[in-house]
Amino acid sequence: MTFSLKDEDHTLGNALRYMIMKNPEVDYCGYSIPHPSEAKMNIRVQTTDRTSAIEVMDKGLQDLIDLCTVVVDAFKAEVSNGDFEYDEDAVWP
Template sequence: MMTSDKGTGRRLVLLSGDDKSNEKCRTFVFHNEDHTLGNALKSIICRYPDVELCAYSMPHPFEPKMLLRIQTYGPSAVDILRRGLRDLEAICDHTLSVYEEELIQFKQASM
């Protein structure tokens, strides 16, 4: 396993103990992240039909990192992670947009 990358500022690290010959099976370490990102990403990625397994864990409450494991039937785990992050960003953007529109309507109705 890679040691902490606190000095480099890297927030995402590919676990070095993974079998490099199998791109379909990877564990990623997200530094300074917790259940908020872990559960959201897992929920999105698990719905992809080409994903065999997606799970996350928090090694210890005092250790500020989240581990995400992805195993796929076809595409590389890195590609699936990229897709999941893009989809999560799109969901967040949509949620923020709807909230801002509703807030404007609420303020106008209150006047």
């Protein structure tokens, strides 16, 4: 089954492809941008008989959301932790 996402590009496509592909119930997942001047991204999913492409898509999205949340939390924790070189006024160089 192919999903066509409007206004999306490699930013979402590649990460989502990776996340869906990680699911062991998925036989194949790939994405393409048919034409560079058309803001459209197609993502194709083929699954085993035990599940459906829609379910897998939903799980892929949810997994990626969870992963991003982990990254956000890790980043916030690291910023508040403050264990790094910090200089408010310094402008490079």
